[in-house]
Amino acid sequence: MAQYPQRVFSGVQPTGNLHLGNYLGAITRFVSLQETHECIYCVVDLHAITVPQNPADLARNIREVTAAFIACGVDPERHIVFNQSQVAEHAELAWVFNCVARMGWLNRMTQFKEKAGRDRENASVGLYAYPTLMAADILVYRATHVPVGDDQKQHLELARDIAQKFNNDFSASIAERGHGDEFFPLPEPLIQGPATRVMSLRDGSKKMSKSDPSDYSRINLMDSAETIAQKVRKAKTDPDALPSEVDGLSGRSEADNLVGIYAALSGGGKPDVLREYGGRNFSEFKNALVELAVQKLGPIGAEMRRLNSDPSYIDQVLRNGSSRARVIAAENMTAVRDILGFVR
Numbered sequence: 001m002a003q004y005p006q007r008v009f010s011g012v013q014p015t016g017n018l019h020l021g022n023y024l025g026a027i028t029r030f031v032s033l034q035e036t037h038e039c040i041y042c043v044v045d046l047h048a049i050t051v052p053q054n055p056a057d058l059a060r061n062i063r064e065v066t067a068a069f070i071a072c073g074v075d076p077e078r079h080i081v082f083n084q085s086q087v088a089e090h091a092e093l094a095w096v097f098n099c100v101a102r103m104g105w106l107n108r109m110t111q112f113k114e115k116a117g118r119d120r121e122n123a124s125v126g127l128y129a130y131p132t133l134m135a136a137d138i139l140v141y142r143a144t145h146v147p148v149g150d151d152q153k154q155h156l157e158l159a160r161d162i163a164q165k166f167n168n169d170f171s172a173s174i175a176e177r178g179h180g181d182e183f184f185p186l187p188e189p190l191i192q193g194p195a196t197r198v199m200s201l202r203d204g205s206k207k208m209s210k211s212d213p214s215d216y217s218r219i220n221l222m223d224s225a226e227t228i229a230q231k232v233r234k235a236k237t238d239p240d241a242l243p244s245e246v247d248g249l250s251g252r253s254e255a256d257n258l259v260g261i262y263a264a265l266s267g268g269g270k271p272d273v274l275r276e277y278g279g280r281n282f283s284e285f286k287n288a289l290v291e292l293a294v295q296k297l298g299p300i301g302a303e304m305r306r307l308n309s310d311p312s313y314i315d316q317v318l319r320n321g322s323s324r325a326r327v328i329a330a331e332n333m334t335a336v337r338d339i340l341g342f343v344r
């Protein structure tokens with residue numbers, strides 16, 4: 001087995017309001033990994049256009065996601081923050097991976113089935129091939145670790161399958177060019193913490209999502225204190241008091257979700273939350289959750305608003321990050337072209 005330097009890569013789509021699920025499932029991990037790893041964080045705008053986008057909204061959303069990264073504590077000086085469309089190697093490697101991945105593999109992807117819905121014939125080819133682009137995003141940097149929410153697990157497994165098949169299919173050429181047994185690492189998903197799948201506030205069986213038509217289903221990072229309070233108070237619950245043990249949350253998806261959110265925001269676990277709130281009713285617990293959510297998200301929202309008022313600073317962060325990302329991507333893509341036998 002080849003040894004690869006540890007490198008973290010992850011991305012977020014600029015498709016609308018960033019919410020508590022993106023924050024707890026992904027961005028908080030982005031921040032903590034900066035202490036131990038070299039990190040590359042990407043605003044995946046090529047992924048965004050797999051569904052229709054209004055160009056003006058897309059540009060605003062790209063800047064907003066960048067502002068969210070920085071406001072949450074990602075450091076664009078020590079690490080790399082950029083937008084995908086500025087590094088053409090992502091799309092180039094995705095094409096190579098379209099020729100490595102099998103139709104049968106992509107046909108199993110549940111996210112495509114969910115997003116394409118009943119109107120599958122009308123979905124873009126890009127939406128179908130989304131996972132091969134995601135594999136290219138990670139592997140063009142030969143990244144070893146990928147912090148994501150639980151919903152991305154299947155796509156990460158596909159990225160590993162693609163890396164493995166490329167390494168096998170081209171093993172002789174890889175060795176001939178001095179890369180050892182394999183060229184790509186098998187990237188490891190980092191799906192960790194008490195909130196890897198934050199659910200909708202309106203329906204405990206659906207994940208919190210930017211594209212949910214109801215704004216009451218999610219807490220956005222830029223929501224005001226009043227809006228956060230309203231959304232939490234209206235969140236669906238059941239009539240029983242909170243249990244004292246985690247087992248008592250089974251079959252109570254909405255209660256489980258709110259307890260998980262509280263645990264993640266407070267930095268504790270669900271047992272700690274239930275030790276404090278077990279036996280209390282929801283109205284009392286929701287007041288405590290509002291207070292905690294406003295305390296944690298208020299400063300992030302304020303910083304995002306400040307950063308959003310200076311788009312030229314954000315654009316410069318993205319340009320700077322892109323030029324540093326391009327150096328790594330270009331070197332790996334040159335090696336891939338040689339491995340494939342392309343003449344240059």
Ligand code: AQP
Pocket residue numbers: 011012013014015021022023024025026147148149150151152195196197198199207208209210211212
């Ligand atoms: N509800 C969630 N709980 C935990 N993690 C989540 N993530 C998304 N929703 C939750 C994680 O956030 C990162 C960025 O997600 P994305 O923007 O790339 O795409 P997504 O998973 O499709 O997110 P959304 O919000 O649900 O967007 P739409 O509505 O456009 O589909 C990923 O690591 C993801 O796991």
